[in-house]
Amino acid sequence: MKVTLRNPTREFEYDHGMSVQKLLNKLELNRESVLVIADGALVPGDVRLADDANVEIRSVISGGSVISGGSVISEAVEAGR
Numbered sequence: 001m002k003v004t005l006r007n008p009t010r011e012f013e014y015d016h017g018m019s020v021q022k023l024l025n026k027l028e029l030n031r032e033s034v035l036v037i038a039d040g041a042l043v044p045g046d047v048r049l050a051d052d053a054n055v056e057i058r059s060v061i062s063g064g065s066v067i068s069g070g071s072v073i074s075e076a077v078e079a080g081r
Contacts, residue, residue, distance in 0.1 A: 003027075003055045017051045020044065027057070035060055 003012040037056040
């Protein structure tokens with residue numbers, strides 16, 4: 001399994017697949033602070049990643065934007081976009 005972390009970019013290789021949560025534990029990453037994308041699809045924490053999966057992990061930040069009337073809309077924004 002090939003794993004790419006973004007911002008800063010780092011790459012890891014594993015001989016076998018594992019659950020998303022186990023991978024994040026190995027990398028000491030918090031599930032709520034990242035997006036996990038396997039073979040082009042966003043995956044939840046309980047999915048088992050295949051031995052030959054290409055996995056990308058992107059940090060997310062929350063932010064907001066002001067709309068007319070002074071209201072604030074919160075939204076998740078991928079870092080690096």
